[in-house]
Amino acid sequence: MSTKRYMISGGGTGGHIYPAIAIAEELRERYPNAEFLFVGAKDKMEMVKVPEAGFKIEGLWISGIQRKLTLSNLMFPFKLMSSMLKARSLVKKFRPDVVIGTGGFASGPLLKMASILKIPTLIQEQNAYAGITNKWLAKDANAICVAYEGMEKFFPKEKLVLTGNPIRRDLLEVRSKRDSGLKHFQLDPNKKTLLIVGGSLGSQRINELIAEKISFFKDQNLQVIWQCGKLYYDRYASLELESIKVLKFISKMDLAYAQADIIISRAGAGAVSELSLVGKPVIFIPSPNVAEDHQTKNAKSIEDKEAAIMLKESDLDEKFEPVFSDLMNDIELQKKLSNNILTLAKPMATKAIVDEVERIEKIMR
Structure with a gap:
């Protein structure tokens, strides 16, 4: 049986990083020989927290758009192009079975390139108000795992799966x-x-x-x-x-x-x-x-x-x-x-998300 391979991206804050790690840990529990590669934004906290959790990570030169005119905003098109090219190279080299995004700027170029290369993608949205990156990726995603009802105002209804948010083991x-x-x-x-x-x-x-x-x-x-x-x-x-x-x-x-x-x-x-x-x-x-x-x-x-x-x-x-x-x-x-x-806890959320990863992997074979 071939080794499972997963690419995961989520970062900028702990709210994106820890769900990504939780999903990876559940996948590793099911597939102990699986290989993982995280993709984050250079100089953000995921570049420290992901290796601490025992996973490899590559950094992209990417950041968000500020609300006022800044040098960073002027650089954004160049950062996006650089990140798209690097993400494409990483995907082609690693050859993942599924690519998973939990929000944050780095997940945008990675999942967009995975979709272009016909690799199944899953996005996980933690909030009741969807983030910019996940809204951008929704059209091409194979599944969208959410924690709140009513998310069809942001995402295609047929792709939604109500799972709750991933929890660290x-x-x-x-x-x-x-x-x-x-x-x-x-x-x-x-x-x-x-x-x-x-x-x-x-x-x-x-x-x-x-x-x-x-x-x-x-x-x-x-x-x-x-x-x-x-x-x-x-x-x-x-x-x-x-x-x-x-x-x-x-x-x-x-x-x-x-x-x-x-x-x-x-x-x-x-x-x-x-x-x-x-x-x-x-x-x-x-x-x-x-x-x-x-x-x-x-x-x-x-x-x-x-x-x-x-x-x-x-x-x-x-x-x-x-x-x-x-x-x-x-x-x-x-x-x-x-x-x-x-009574509001969803302790099985991470398992439900990984079930969905397995489902789209089988469908897309």
């Missing part, structure tokens, strides 16, 4: 890892733990909030795991205390989730999917600076199911302390939020 057993989390982060087992995650690159507004509230958290007798992001680490590293762990990035996210009693998070699709599986009380602070304000829509849909609390950035100064104190002091509310968010 290490998050499936979070509840058994609390002791490991205590040891890894050097935390006090007698204190409650607050976890703050502002997305893979960090959130300026959430970081400003946490910096302002350190005394408030100490008064609550809390210890804090604060992932501030690499862009902000130098600004906030000096605030680290024995009870306040300030981190650029959390590599052992499963252990952070395992140890957390309460979580403050952005409301990107990947975060929502992971936190539904983790089942801890969550306060979502959606970013208002995203397409169609989709994070607010994500968070509101969960709040409406009494499965999380949403606080808008504009309400933080007035409402954060009373809302947080109420949650800390109300054990029944914590239980209700935990139980309700668990």
Whole structure:
């Protein structure tokens, strides 16, 4: 039997990278001898995170279009042409059975070239509002795996498969890892733990909030795991205390989730999917600076199911302390939020996506 070969692209942020890795890990579980090649954007975080997960990656000279006139925008046509040519070369050399894209700029040239070369492609869209790259690729894709209903407003209805978002395998057993989390982060087992995650690159507004509230958290007798992001680490590293762990990035996210009693998070699709599986009380602070304000829509849909609390950035100064104190002091509310968010989890999403990869591979033989 010939060796399976898969090319995968997704990057720019963790919201694209980790679904791509999750799909690759499930494929590797089914086909231990399979070969994989990731394709990312040079200088983006996938060039580090994918090799850390044990996969090879090639970089393209590609970036997005800025909203204002910049040198980068003027260079975009040249970057796109360069990336298309390199993607074509990589596809012809690697000869994949299927090419998979999870969003991000690098997936555009790769999947477009794969389609031109008659290789089956699958795209996975994490959000309720489809990204530019995936909308561009949809016409030629063989299948489109989505996490939300109603995506036919962006994509051909006959290609849609409702699967949910891929989840990293290490998050499936979070509840058994609390002791490991205590040891890894050097935390006090007698204190409650607050976890703050502002997305893979960090959130300026959430970081400003946490910096302002350190005394408030100490008064609550809390210890804090604060992932501030690499862009902000130098600004906030000096605030680290024995009870306040300030981190650029959390590599052992499963252990952070395992140890957390309460979580403050952005409301990107990947975060929502992971936190539904983790089942801890969550306060979502959606970013208002995203397409169609989709994070607010994500968070509101969960709040409406009494499965999380949403606080808008504009309400933080007035409402954060009373809302947080109420949650800390109300054990029944914590239980209700935990139980309700668990009902929204789709732990089999990655398997369903890989089932679809196998289906289009068979059809296209």
